[in-house]
Amino acid sequence: QVQLVESGGGLVRPGGSLRLSCSVSSTLYGFDSVGWHRQAPGKQRELVASFPRYGSRIYAGVVEGRFTIFRDTTQNTVDLQMNDLQPEDTAVYYCTARLRTTDYWGQGTQVTVSL
Numbered sequence: 759q760v761q762l763v764e765s766g767g768g769l770v771r772p773g774g775s776l777r778l779s780c781s782v783s784s785t786l787y788g789f790d791s792v793g794w795h796r797q798a799p800g801k802q803r804e805l806v807a808s809f810p811r812y813g814s815r816i817y818a819g820v821v822e823g824r825f826t827i828f829r830d831t832t833q834n835t836v837d838l839q840m841n842d843l844q845p846e847d848t849a850v851y852y853c854t855a856r857l858r859t860t861d862y863w864g865q866g867t868q869v870t871v872s873l
Contacts (some may be wrong), residue, residue: 760855761783761862762854762863763852764778764851764864766778767867768869773842775842776869777837777838778838779836779838779849780838781828786834789811791856792798792855793805793836796851796852796869797850798846802859806838807827824840845872847869848869849869850868850869851866851867
């Protein structure tokens with residue numbers, strides 16, 4: 759059973775930074791992609807950033823230039839560095855991994871951007 763465990767969420771002021779980390783229970787090379795999604799109150803889940811097994815990293819337009827996704831294939835971790843956070847970034851952030859047609863999700867970590 760694949761497990762993804764997030765950490766690093768919290769409360770931050772606008773313009774601040776947070777780094778989320780996800781520990782994956784198996785090798786990252788076993789997945790077609792790993793990444794982060796988020797769900798804001800009253801909205802659908804959306805892709806934030808993804809690291810395909812092959813190819814370049816993918817970012818949602820609204821976070822490009824502010825967020826950076828990292829992966830460590832020796833530690834099997836996927837991090838999301840978030841800079842210049844804004845109130846609209848407030849959401850539950852989920853670590854995700856995809857293998858063929860199966861998506862695996864972590865339990866989520868809350869990020870709140872507020873004064």
